[in-house]
Amino acid sequence: MWAMGNLLYQLGSYILLLGKVFSKPEKKRIYYRQFLQELNNIGISSLGIVLIISLFMGSVVTLQTAYNTESPFLPKYLIGLGCRDSMILEFSSTMIALFMAGKAGSNIASELGTMRITEQIDALEIMGINSASFLILPKIVASLFFFPLLTIISIITGIFGGWLSVVVTGVIPVPDFNYGLQYAFNPFFVTYTLIKSTIFAFIISSISSYYGYTVEGGALEVGRASTKAVVYSSINVLLFNVILTQLLLS
Amino acid sequence: MIRVEHLTKVFDDKVVLEDITCTFEKGKTNLIIGQSGSGKTVLLKSIVGLIEPTEGDVYYGDVNFTRLSFTEKKDIRKKIGMLFQGAALFDSATVEENVMFPLHMFTDMSDEEKRERANFCLKRVNVVNANHLYPAEISGGMKKRVALARAIVLNPDYLFCDEPNSGLDPQTSILIDQLIKEITEEFQTVTIVNTHDMNSVMGIGEKILFIHEGRKVWEGNNKEILSSDNEILNKFVFANQMAMELKKARGNK
Numbered sequence: 001m002w003a004m005g006n007l008l009y010q011l012g013s014y015i016l017l018l019g020k021v022f023s024k025p026e027k028k029r030i031y032y033r034q035f036l037q038e039l040n041n042i043g044i045s046s047l048g049i050v051l052i053i054s055l056f057m058g059s060v061v062t063l064q065t066a067y068n069t070e071s072p073f074l075p076k077y078l079i080g081l082g083c084r085d086s087m088i089l090e091f092s093s094t095m096i097a098l099f100m101a102g103k104a105g106s107n108i109a110s111e112l113g114t115m116r117i118t119e120q121i122d123a124l125e126i127m128g129i130n131s132a133s134f135l136i137l138p139k140i141v142a143s144l145f146f147f148p149l150l151t152i153i154s155i156i157t158g159i160f161g162g163w164l165s166v167v168v169t170g171v172i173p174v175p176d177f178n179y180g181l182q183y184a185f186n187p188f189f190v191t192y193t194l195i196k197s198t199i200f201a202f203i204i205s206s207i208s209s210y211y212g213y214t215v216e217g218g219a220l221e222v223g224r225a226s227t228k229a230v231v232y233s234s235i236n237v238l239l240f241n242v243i244l245t246q247l248l249l250s
Numbered sequence: 251m252i253r254v255e256h257l258t259k260v261f262d263d264k265v266v267l268e269d270i271t272c273t274f275e276k277g278k279t280n281l282i283i284g285q286s287g288s289g290k291t292v293l294l295k296s297i298v299g300l301i302e303p304t305e306g307d308v309y310y311g312d313v314n315f316t317r318l319s320f321t322e323k324k325d326i327r328k329k330i331g332m333l334f335q336g337a338a339l340f341d342s343a344t345v346e347e348n349v350m351f352p353l354h355m356f357t358d359m360s361d362e363e364k365r366e367r368a369n370f371c372l373k374r375v376n377v378v379n380a381n382h383l384y385p386a387e388i389s390g391g392m393k394k395r396v397a398l399a400r401a402i403v404l405n406p407d408y409l410f411c412d413e414p415n416s417g418l419d420p421q422t423s424i425l426i427d428q429l430i431k432e433i434t435e436e437f438q439t440v441t442i443v444n445t446h447d448m449n450s451v452m453g454i455g456e457k458i459l460f461i462h463e464g465r466k467v468w469e470g471n472n473k474e475i476l477s478s479d480n481e482i483l484n485k486f487v488f489a490n491q492m493a494m495e496l497k498k499a500r501g502n503k
Protein backbone atom coordinates (compact mmCIF):
# COMPACT_ATOMS: atom_id res chain seq x y z
CA MET A 1 0.00 0.00 0.00
CA TRP A 2 2.76 2.39 0.99
CA ALA A 3 4.83 1.42 -2.04
CA MET A 4 1.83 2.03 -4.27
CA GLY A 5 1.30 5.48 -2.81
CA ASN A 6 4.94 6.29 -3.24
CA LEU A 7 4.85 5.18 -6.85
CA LEU A 8 1.82 7.34 -7.55
CA TYR A 9 3.49 10.28 -5.82
CA GLN A 10 6.58 9.87 -7.99
CA LEU A 11 4.49 9.55 -11.13
CA GLY A 12 2.66 12.73 -10.18
CA SER A 13 5.79 14.77 -9.59
CA TYR A 14 7.34 13.31 -12.76
CA ILE A 15 4.37 14.60 -14.75
CA LEU A 16 4.50 17.99 -13.02
CA LEU A 17 8.18 18.26 -13.85
CA LEU A 18 7.49 17.45 -17.50
CA GLY A 19 4.91 20.24 -17.46
CA LYS A 20 7.64 22.64 -16.38
CA VAL A 21 10.05 21.23 -18.97
CA PHE A 22 7.68 21.78 -21.86
CA SER A 23 6.71 25.34 -21.11
CA LYS A 24 7.81 28.01 -23.54
CA PRO A 25 11.60 28.39 -23.89
CA GLU A 26 12.87 31.86 -23.08
CA LYS A 27 15.77 32.32 -25.45
CA LYS A 28 15.78 30.00 -28.41
CA ARG A 29 19.36 30.62 -29.44
CA ILE A 30 20.70 29.56 -26.04
CA TYR A 31 18.57 26.43 -26.14
CA TYR A 32 20.02 25.59 -29.51
CA ARG A 33 23.52 25.83 -28.10
CA GLN A 34 22.56 23.61 -25.18
CA PHE A 35 21.03 21.15 -27.63
CA LEU A 36 24.27 20.86 -29.60
CA GLN A 37 26.19 20.28 -26.41
CA GLU A 38 23.79 17.54 -25.31
CA LEU A 39 23.99 15.96 -28.72
CA ASN A 40 27.65 15.57 -28.05
CA ASN A 41 27.26 14.43 -24.42
CA ILE A 42 24.49 11.95 -24.99
CA GLY A 43 24.92 10.84 -28.58
CA ILE A 44 28.29 11.24 -30.15
CA SER A 45 30.16 10.07 -27.08
CA SER A 46 28.24 6.77 -27.25
CA LEU A 47 28.85 6.18 -30.92
CA GLY A 48 32.07 4.20 -30.56
CA ILE A 49 30.80 1.77 -27.97
CA VAL A 50 27.51 1.28 -29.84
CA LEU A 51 29.49 0.39 -32.96
CA ILE A 52 31.54 -2.17 -31.06
CA ILE A 53 28.58 -3.78 -29.29
CA SER A 54 26.57 -3.97 -32.49
CA LEU A 55 29.42 -5.51 -34.42
CA PHE A 56 29.92 -8.25 -31.84
CA MET A 57 26.21 -8.89 -31.32
CA GLY A 58 25.62 -9.15 -35.05
CA SER A 59 28.32 -11.74 -35.41
CA VAL A 60 27.38 -13.76 -32.34
CA VAL A 61 23.72 -13.88 -33.35
CA THR A 62 24.75 -15.09 -36.79
CA LEU A 63 27.12 -17.75 -35.50
CA GLN A 64 24.65 -19.03 -32.92
CA THR A 65 21.86 -19.31 -35.46
CA ALA A 66 24.23 -21.06 -37.83
CA TYR A 67 25.47 -23.62 -35.30
CA ASN A 68 22.00 -24.29 -33.88
CA THR A 69 20.35 -24.91 -37.23
CA GLU A 70 22.75 -27.33 -38.84
CA SER A 71 19.88 -29.24 -40.34
CA PRO A 72 19.71 -30.21 -44.00
CA PHE A 73 16.02 -29.29 -44.06
CA LEU A 74 16.56 -25.65 -43.20
CA PRO A 75 17.74 -23.43 -46.01
CA LYS A 76 21.06 -21.76 -45.22
CA TYR A 77 19.86 -18.29 -46.18
CA LEU A 78 17.63 -18.22 -43.10
CA ILE A 79 20.74 -17.36 -41.13
CA GLY A 80 21.14 -14.09 -43.02
CA LEU A 81 17.48 -13.36 -42.54
CA GLY A 82 17.73 -14.16 -38.84
CA CYS A 83 20.66 -11.84 -38.38
CA ARG A 84 18.89 -9.01 -40.22
CA ASP A 85 15.58 -9.30 -38.44
CA SER A 86 16.93 -9.79 -34.95
CA MET A 87 19.05 -6.67 -35.36
CA ILE A 88 16.17 -4.63 -36.76
CA LEU A 89 13.39 -5.88 -34.54
CA GLU A 90 14.99 -6.20 -31.18
CA PHE A 91 18.65 -5.69 -30.79
CA SER A 92 19.25 -2.25 -32.28
CA SER A 93 16.38 -0.60 -30.51
CA THR A 94 15.86 -2.43 -27.23
CA MET A 95 19.35 -3.62 -26.41
CA ILE A 96 20.87 -0.32 -27.41
CA ALA A 97 18.23 1.46 -25.32
CA LEU A 98 19.14 -0.67 -22.31
CA PHE A 99 22.75 0.12 -22.88
CA MET A 100 21.96 3.83 -23.21
CA ALA A 101 19.86 3.70 -20.03
CA GLY A 102 23.07 2.70 -18.28
CA LYS A 103 25.34 5.15 -19.98
CA ALA A 104 23.31 8.26 -20.79
CA GLY A 105 20.82 7.70 -17.98
CA SER A 106 23.36 7.64 -15.18
CA ASN A 107 25.22 10.49 -16.82
CA ILE A 108 22.12 12.70 -16.98
CA ALA A 109 21.04 11.88 -13.43
CA SER A 110 24.43 12.51 -11.88
CA GLU A 111 24.96 15.72 -13.81
CA LEU A 112 21.61 17.17 -12.78
CA GLY A 113 21.92 15.78 -9.25
CA THR A 114 25.30 17.44 -8.80
CA MET A 115 23.90 20.70 -10.13
CA ARG A 116 21.09 20.41 -7.62
CA ILE A 117 23.19 19.77 -4.53
CA THR A 118 25.78 22.42 -5.42
CA GLU A 119 22.99 24.99 -5.85
CA GLN A 120 23.66 25.51 -9.56
CA ILE A 121 19.97 24.88 -10.21
CA ASP A 122 19.05 27.41 -7.52
CA ALA A 123 21.40 29.86 -9.19
CA LEU A 124 19.46 29.46 -12.44
CA GLU A 125 16.12 29.82 -10.69
CA ILE A 126 17.24 32.96 -8.92
CA MET A 127 18.07 34.55 -12.25
CA GLY A 128 14.47 33.97 -13.28
CA ILE A 129 15.27 31.08 -15.58
CA ASN A 130 13.02 28.03 -15.79
CA SER A 131 15.76 25.62 -14.83
CA ALA A 132 13.77 22.49 -15.62
CA SER A 133 13.15 23.56 -19.16
CA PHE A 134 16.60 25.04 -19.61
CA LEU A 135 18.43 21.93 -18.45
CA ILE A 136 16.13 19.07 -19.32
CA LEU A 137 14.51 20.03 -22.62
CA PRO A 138 17.79 20.01 -24.57
CA LYS A 139 18.58 16.57 -23.16
CA ILE A 140 15.23 15.15 -24.21
CA VAL A 141 15.33 16.71 -27.65
CA ALA A 142 18.91 15.58 -28.23
CA SER A 143 17.94 12.04 -27.22
CA LEU A 144 14.86 12.02 -29.45
CA PHE A 145 17.07 13.11 -32.28
CA PHE A 146 20.00 10.81 -31.68
CA PHE A 147 18.51 7.50 -30.51
CA PRO A 148 16.88 6.65 -33.85
CA LEU A 149 20.12 7.55 -35.55
CA LEU A 150 22.05 5.25 -33.22
CA THR A 151 19.53 2.53 -33.98
CA ILE A 152 20.06 2.81 -37.73
CA ILE A 153 23.81 2.83 -37.27
CA SER A 154 23.57 -0.19 -34.99
CA ILE A 155 21.47 -2.14 -37.52
CA ILE A 156 23.97 -1.52 -40.28
CA THR A 157 26.96 -2.36 -38.09
CA GLY A 158 25.29 -5.46 -36.69
CA ILE A 159 24.48 -6.84 -40.10
CA PHE A 160 28.00 -6.06 -41.19
CA GLY A 161 29.26 -7.95 -38.13
CA GLY A 162 27.16 -10.94 -39.09
CA TRP A 163 28.44 -10.86 -42.63
CA LEU A 164 32.02 -10.54 -41.41
CA SER A 165 31.69 -13.56 -39.15
CA VAL A 166 30.37 -15.59 -42.09
CA VAL A 167 33.27 -14.45 -44.24
CA VAL A 168 35.84 -15.20 -41.57
CA THR A 169 34.51 -18.55 -40.30
CA GLY A 170 32.91 -19.80 -43.51
CA VAL A 171 30.09 -21.32 -41.45
CA ILE A 172 27.80 -20.96 -44.46
CA PRO A 173 28.51 -19.79 -48.00
CA VAL A 174 28.57 -16.02 -48.19
CA PRO A 175 26.12 -15.81 -51.12
CA ASP A 176 23.55 -17.73 -49.04
CA PHE A 177 23.95 -15.20 -46.24
CA ASN A 178 23.64 -12.30 -48.66
CA TYR A 179 20.54 -13.82 -50.18
CA GLY A 180 18.99 -14.18 -46.73
CA LEU A 181 19.69 -10.54 -45.97
CA GLN A 182 17.45 -9.56 -48.86
CA TYR A 183 14.85 -12.27 -48.47
CA ALA A 184 11.31 -11.25 -47.52
CA PHE A 185 12.33 -7.85 -46.24
CA ASN A 186 9.51 -6.05 -44.44
CA PRO A 187 10.16 -2.28 -44.42
CA PHE A 188 7.62 -1.81 -41.64
CA PHE A 189 10.03 -3.51 -39.26
CA VAL A 190 12.32 -0.52 -39.66
CA THR A 191 9.49 1.90 -38.95
CA TYR A 192 8.57 -0.19 -35.93
CA THR A 193 12.07 -0.14 -34.53
CA LEU A 194 12.42 3.61 -35.08
CA ILE A 195 9.16 4.27 -33.27
CA LYS A 196 10.42 2.13 -30.42
CA SER A 197 13.77 3.88 -30.19
CA THR A 198 12.12 7.30 -30.22
CA ILE A 199 9.90 6.34 -27.32
CA PHE A 200 12.80 4.73 -25.46
CA ALA A 201 14.75 7.96 -25.96
CA PHE A 202 11.99 9.88 -24.25
CA ILE A 203 11.68 7.37 -21.43
CA ILE A 204 15.38 7.29 -20.65
CA SER A 205 16.10 11.01 -20.91
CA SER A 206 13.01 12.13 -19.00
CA ILE A 207 13.13 9.54 -16.22
CA SER A 208 16.84 10.07 -15.65
CA SER A 209 16.34 13.82 -15.63
CA TYR A 210 13.56 13.43 -13.10
CA TYR A 211 15.70 11.46 -10.67
CA GLY A 212 18.65 13.82 -11.09
CA TYR A 213 16.70 17.04 -10.90
CA THR A 214 14.86 16.08 -7.73
CA VAL A 215 17.88 14.97 -5.67
CA GLU A 216 17.91 16.19 -2.10
CA GLY A 217 20.95 15.88 0.13
CA GLY A 218 24.54 15.22 -0.82
CA ALA A 219 26.88 13.21 -2.97
CA LEU A 220 25.51 9.94 -1.62
CA GLU A 221 22.01 10.81 -2.83
CA VAL A 222 23.38 11.73 -6.24
CA GLY A 223 24.80 8.23 -6.51
CA ARG A 224 21.49 6.74 -5.46
CA ALA A 225 19.57 8.88 -7.93
CA SER A 226 21.88 7.74 -10.67
CA THR A 227 21.22 4.08 -9.84
CA LYS A 228 17.47 4.70 -9.69
CA ALA A 229 17.62 6.43 -13.04
CA VAL A 230 19.19 3.37 -14.64
CA VAL A 231 16.88 0.87 -12.96
CA TYR A 232 13.63 2.69 -13.67
CA SER A 233 14.62 3.63 -17.20
CA SER A 234 15.48 0.01 -17.95
CA ILE A 235 12.28 -1.38 -16.47
CA ASN A 236 10.21 1.09 -18.43
CA VAL A 237 12.08 0.38 -21.63
CA LEU A 238 11.31 -3.31 -21.24
CA LEU A 239 7.69 -2.65 -20.28
CA PHE A 240 7.10 -0.36 -23.24
CA ASN A 241 8.89 -2.80 -25.50
CA VAL A 242 6.13 -5.29 -24.78
CA ILE A 243 3.35 -2.73 -25.07
CA LEU A 244 4.63 -1.27 -28.33
CA THR A 245 5.24 -4.65 -29.86
CA GLN A 246 1.67 -5.66 -29.11
CA LEU A 247 0.36 -2.38 -30.50
CA LEU A 248 2.47 -2.24 -33.61
CA LEU A 249 2.98 -5.82 -34.71
CA SER A 250 -0.28 -7.55 -33.79
CA MET B 251 13.12 48.14 0.26
CA ILE B 252 12.49 44.59 1.32
CA ARG B 253 10.17 43.83 4.19
CA VAL B 254 9.95 40.49 5.96
CA GLU B 255 6.85 39.97 8.06
CA HIS B 256 6.32 37.25 10.63
CA LEU B 257 8.36 34.75 8.70
CA THR B 258 8.45 31.25 10.10
CA LYS B 259 10.04 28.21 8.56
CA VAL B 260 9.57 24.70 9.87
CA PHE B 261 11.36 21.72 8.37
CA ASP B 262 9.51 18.55 9.27
CA ASP B 263 9.21 19.21 13.02
CA LYS B 264 12.18 21.48 13.37
CA VAL B 265 11.54 25.20 13.70
CA VAL B 266 14.42 26.87 11.89
CA LEU B 267 13.06 30.41 11.70
CA GLU B 268 10.55 31.80 14.14
CA ASP B 269 8.45 34.89 13.54
CA ILE B 270 11.12 37.08 11.93
CA THR B 271 10.08 40.62 11.09
CA CYS B 272 12.55 43.10 9.67
CA THR B 273 13.24 45.54 6.86
CA PHE B 274 16.20 45.91 4.55
CA GLU B 275 16.82 49.33 3.12
CA LYS B 276 17.98 50.55 -0.23
CA GLY B 277 21.52 51.88 -0.62
CA LYS B 278 22.68 50.37 2.65
CA THR B 279 24.53 47.16 3.34
CA ASN B 280 22.23 45.11 5.53
CA LEU B 281 23.91 42.29 7.39
CA ILE B 282 22.38 39.16 8.81
CA ILE B 283 24.70 37.77 11.43
CA GLY B 284 24.55 34.77 13.66
CA GLN B 285 26.26 31.53 14.56
CA SER B 286 26.64 28.67 12.19
CA GLY B 287 23.28 26.94 12.00
CA SER B 288 21.31 29.90 13.29
CA GLY B 289 19.25 30.09 10.11
CA LYS B 290 20.94 32.81 8.02
CA THR B 291 20.95 30.84 4.80
CA VAL B 292 17.38 29.67 5.30
CA LEU B 293 16.30 33.27 5.87
CA LEU B 294 18.06 34.53 2.77
CA LYS B 295 16.66 31.70 0.67
CA SER B 296 13.19 32.39 2.00
CA ILE B 297 13.57 36.03 1.00
CA VAL B 298 14.40 35.09 -2.59
CA GLY B 299 11.77 32.36 -2.69
CA LEU B 300 14.04 29.34 -3.02
CA ILE B 301 12.52 28.14 0.23
CA GLU B 302 8.78 28.40 0.75
CA PRO B 303 8.12 30.00 4.14
CA THR B 304 5.79 28.05 6.40
CA GLU B 305 4.20 31.30 7.48
CA GLY B 306 4.72 34.98 6.83
CA ASP B 307 5.36 37.20 3.83
CA VAL B 308 8.19 38.90 2.03
CA TYR B 309 7.55 42.23 0.33
CA TYR B 310 9.69 43.71 -2.43
CA GLY B 311 8.58 47.32 -2.27
CA ASP B 312 4.83 46.98 -2.10
CA VAL B 313 4.67 43.64 -3.88
CA ASN B 314 4.02 40.57 -1.77
CA PHE B 315 6.62 38.32 -3.35
CA THR B 316 5.61 35.20 -1.44
CA ARG B 317 2.15 35.25 -2.99
CA LEU B 318 3.32 35.63 -6.60
CA SER B 319 3.16 32.82 -9.14
CA PHE B 320 6.31 31.38 -10.66
CA THR B 321 5.99 33.57 -13.77
CA GLU B 322 5.29 36.70 -11.76
CA LYS B 323 8.29 36.02 -9.54
CA LYS B 324 10.47 35.88 -12.62
CA ASP B 325 10.17 39.62 -13.25
CA ILE B 326 11.56 40.38 -9.81
CA ARG B 327 14.16 37.67 -10.03
CA LYS B 328 15.66 39.19 -13.13
CA LYS B 329 16.64 42.12 -10.90
CA ILE B 330 18.26 39.90 -8.28
CA GLY B 331 21.95 39.09 -8.09
CA MET B 332 22.82 36.37 -5.64
CA LEU B 333 26.05 34.95 -4.36
CA PHE B 334 25.53 31.49 -2.88
CA GLN B 335 27.44 30.19 0.10
CA GLY B 336 29.09 27.54 -2.07
CA ALA B 337 29.47 29.91 -5.05
CA ALA B 338 27.28 27.69 -7.32
CA LEU B 339 29.29 28.36 -10.45
CA PHE B 340 28.31 26.30 -13.48
CA ASP B 341 30.81 23.45 -13.63
CA SER B 342 30.58 23.02 -17.35
CA ALA B 343 31.41 26.62 -18.15
CA THR B 344 34.62 28.64 -17.83
CA VAL B 345 35.02 31.57 -15.48
CA GLU B 346 34.32 34.02 -18.27
CA GLU B 347 31.31 32.09 -19.55
CA ASN B 348 29.91 31.94 -16.04
CA VAL B 349 29.99 35.69 -15.72
CA MET B 350 28.67 36.19 -19.25
CA PHE B 351 25.79 33.78 -18.70
CA PRO B 352 23.23 36.29 -17.34
CA LEU B 353 24.14 38.60 -20.21
CA HIS B 354 23.42 35.81 -22.70
CA MET B 355 20.08 35.15 -21.11
CA PHE B 356 18.81 38.64 -20.55
CA THR B 357 20.51 41.12 -22.84
CA ASP B 358 20.88 41.66 -26.56
CA MET B 359 24.48 42.78 -26.29
CA SER B 360 26.97 41.68 -28.92
CA ASP B 361 29.48 39.02 -27.91
CA GLU B 362 32.16 41.67 -27.77
CA GLU B 363 30.16 43.86 -25.41
CA LYS B 364 29.32 40.91 -23.21
CA ARG B 365 32.94 39.91 -22.94
CA GLU B 366 33.92 43.45 -22.10
CA ARG B 367 31.29 43.74 -19.40
CA ALA B 368 32.23 40.35 -17.93
CA ASN B 369 35.88 41.28 -17.81
CA PHE B 370 35.08 44.59 -16.21
CA CYS B 371 33.24 42.78 -13.41
CA LEU B 372 35.96 40.17 -13.05
CA LYS B 373 38.49 42.93 -12.64
CA ARG B 374 36.39 44.56 -9.95
CA VAL B 375 36.52 41.39 -7.88
CA ASN B 376 40.22 41.05 -8.53
CA VAL B 377 40.12 38.00 -10.74
CA VAL B 378 42.51 38.31 -13.64
CA ASN B 379 44.06 35.80 -16.01
CA ALA B 380 41.57 33.12 -15.08
CA ASN B 381 39.01 33.66 -17.84
CA HIS B 382 39.45 30.32 -19.47
CA LEU B 383 39.77 28.17 -16.39
CA TYR B 384 36.92 25.96 -15.20
CA PRO B 385 35.51 26.25 -11.65
CA ALA B 386 37.22 22.98 -10.71
CA GLU B 387 40.54 24.59 -11.57
CA ILE B 388 40.32 27.65 -9.32
CA SER B 389 40.53 28.08 -5.56
CA GLY B 390 37.52 28.32 -3.26
CA GLY B 391 38.04 32.00 -2.59
CA MET B 392 38.36 32.69 -6.28
CA LYS B 393 35.09 30.87 -6.94
CA LYS B 394 33.38 33.19 -4.50
CA ARG B 395 34.75 36.20 -6.28
CA VAL B 396 33.75 34.94 -9.70
CA ALA B 397 30.29 34.23 -8.33
CA LEU B 398 30.12 37.79 -7.04
CA ALA B 399 31.12 39.05 -10.47
CA ARG B 400 28.29 36.98 -11.95
CA ALA B 401 25.86 38.37 -9.37
CA ILE B 402 26.64 41.99 -10.24
CA VAL B 403 27.05 41.67 -13.98
CA LEU B 404 23.49 42.82 -14.73
CA ASN B 405 23.56 45.73 -12.26
CA PRO B 406 20.90 44.16 -10.04
CA ASP B 407 18.44 46.11 -7.91
CA TYR B 408 18.77 43.49 -5.20
CA LEU B 409 22.06 41.96 -4.18
CA PHE B 410 22.18 38.98 -1.84
CA CYS B 411 25.45 37.52 -0.63
CA ASP B 412 25.65 34.42 1.53
CA GLU B 413 28.98 34.58 3.34
CA PRO B 414 30.85 36.39 0.58
CA ASN B 415 34.17 36.22 2.35
CA SER B 416 34.26 32.93 4.17
CA GLY B 417 37.34 31.19 2.87
CA LEU B 418 39.02 34.39 1.77
CA ASP B 419 42.17 35.88 3.25
CA PRO B 420 41.65 39.05 5.33
CA GLN B 421 42.94 41.33 2.59
CA THR B 422 40.67 39.97 -0.10
CA SER B 423 37.81 39.93 2.40
CA ILE B 424 38.12 43.63 2.95
CA LEU B 425 38.29 44.20 -0.77
CA ILE B 426 35.11 42.21 -1.34
CA ASP B 427 33.33 43.97 1.53
CA GLN B 428 34.29 47.34 0.14
CA LEU B 429 33.18 46.31 -3.32
CA ILE B 430 29.77 45.24 -2.01
CA LYS B 431 29.43 48.55 -0.20
CA GLU B 432 30.48 50.52 -3.27
CA ILE B 433 28.03 48.75 -5.51
CA THR B 434 25.27 49.23 -2.97
CA GLU B 435 25.86 52.95 -2.82
CA GLU B 436 26.54 53.44 -6.50
CA PHE B 437 23.47 51.60 -7.77
CA GLN B 438 21.30 52.07 -4.70
CA THR B 439 20.69 48.35 -4.41
CA VAL B 440 18.96 46.62 -1.57
CA THR B 441 21.87 44.57 -0.31
CA ILE B 442 21.68 41.74 2.20
CA VAL B 443 24.85 40.01 3.34
CA ASN B 444 25.02 36.93 5.54
CA THR B 445 28.14 36.74 7.58
CA HIS B 446 29.68 35.64 10.82
CA ASP B 447 32.85 37.57 10.23
CA MET B 448 33.28 40.40 12.76
CA ASN B 449 35.59 42.28 10.42
CA SER B 450 32.75 42.62 7.96
CA VAL B 451 30.35 43.53 10.70
CA MET B 452 32.56 46.39 11.85
CA GLY B 453 33.55 47.37 8.33
CA ILE B 454 30.28 47.54 6.45
CA GLY B 455 27.50 46.88 8.96
CA GLU B 456 25.23 49.83 8.34
CA LYS B 457 22.29 47.80 9.43
CA ILE B 458 22.68 44.55 11.31
CA LEU B 459 20.21 41.84 12.14
CA PHE B 460 21.40 39.30 14.67
CA ILE B 461 19.62 35.98 14.70
CA HIS B 462 20.09 33.22 17.20
CA GLU B 463 18.47 29.80 16.93
CA GLY B 464 16.07 31.13 14.35
CA ARG B 465 14.90 34.16 16.27
CA LYS B 466 15.71 37.82 15.82
CA VAL B 467 17.59 38.77 18.95
CA TRP B 468 19.01 42.17 18.15
CA GLU B 469 18.93 44.85 15.48
CA GLY B 470 21.19 47.86 15.07
CA ASN B 471 24.38 49.03 13.36
CA ASN B 472 28.14 48.64 13.74
CA LYS B 473 28.36 51.62 16.02
CA GLU B 474 25.86 50.24 18.46
CA ILE B 475 26.88 46.61 18.38
CA LEU B 476 29.83 46.85 20.76
CA SER B 477 27.90 48.68 23.41
CA SER B 478 24.86 46.46 23.37
CA ASP B 479 24.06 44.73 26.63
CA ASN B 480 22.33 41.79 25.00
CA GLU B 481 24.07 38.78 26.44
CA ILE B 482 23.68 36.42 23.53
CA LEU B 483 24.92 39.08 21.15
CA ASN B 484 27.90 39.85 23.33
CA LYS B 485 28.84 36.21 23.42
CA PHE B 486 28.80 36.14 19.66
CA VAL B 487 30.66 39.42 19.24
CA PHE B 488 33.33 38.93 21.83
CA ALA B 489 34.14 35.42 20.86
CA ASN B 490 36.13 37.30 18.31
CA GLN B 491 39.43 38.56 19.64
CA MET B 492 39.63 41.36 17.15
CA ALA B 493 36.40 42.90 18.36
CA MET B 494 37.59 42.55 21.93
CA GLU B 495 40.64 44.64 21.16
CA LEU B 496 38.45 47.19 19.51
CA LYS B 497 36.30 47.46 22.58
CA LYS B 498 39.35 47.96 24.74
CA ALA B 499 40.62 50.63 22.42
CA ARG B 500 37.31 52.40 22.60
CA GLY B 501 37.28 52.14 26.34
CA ASN B 502 40.67 53.80 26.58
CA LYS B 503 39.63 56.88 24.67
Ligand SMILES: Nc1ncnc2c1ncn2[C@@H]1O[C@H](COP(=O)(O)OP(=O)(O)OP(=O)(O)O)[C@@H](O)[C@H]1O
Nearest residue numbers: 261266284285286287288289290291292293335446
Ligand atom coordinates in the same frame (compact mmCIF):
# COMPACT_ATOMS: atom_id res chain seq x y z
N1 LIG C 1 16.44 21.62 3.70
C1 LIG C 1 16.53 21.52 5.03
N2 LIG C 1 15.88 20.54 5.68
C2 LIG C 1 15.94 20.44 7.02
N3 LIG C 1 16.66 21.26 7.81
C3 LIG C 1 17.34 22.26 7.23
C4 LIG C 1 17.32 22.44 5.80
N4 LIG C 1 18.08 23.51 5.50
C5 LIG C 1 18.57 23.95 6.67
N5 LIG C 1 18.12 23.23 7.72
C6 LIG C 1 18.44 23.45 9.13
O1 LIG C 1 18.22 24.80 9.43
C7 LIG C 1 19.18 25.28 10.34
C8 LIG C 1 19.75 26.57 9.83
O2 LIG C 1 20.54 26.32 8.70
P1 LIG C 1 21.25 27.47 7.88
O3 LIG C 1 21.89 26.84 6.71
O4 LIG C 1 20.30 28.57 7.61
O5 LIG C 1 22.36 27.98 8.88
P2 LIG C 1 23.37 29.18 8.67
O6 LIG C 1 23.04 30.19 9.70
O7 LIG C 1 23.36 29.61 7.26
O8 LIG C 1 24.74 28.49 9.04
P3 LIG C 1 26.20 28.69 8.37
O9 LIG C 1 26.77 29.91 8.96
O10 LIG C 1 26.93 27.48 8.81
O11 LIG C 1 26.00 28.75 6.91
C9 LIG C 1 20.21 24.18 10.51
O12 LIG C 1 20.01 23.59 11.76
C10 LIG C 1 19.90 23.19 9.42
O13 LIG C 1 20.10 21.89 9.89
Ligand SMILES: [Mg+2]
Nearest residue numbers: 290291335412
Ligand atom coordinates in the same frame (compact mmCIF):
# COMPACT_ATOMS: atom_id res chain seq x y z
MG1 LIG D 1 24.66 29.55 5.71
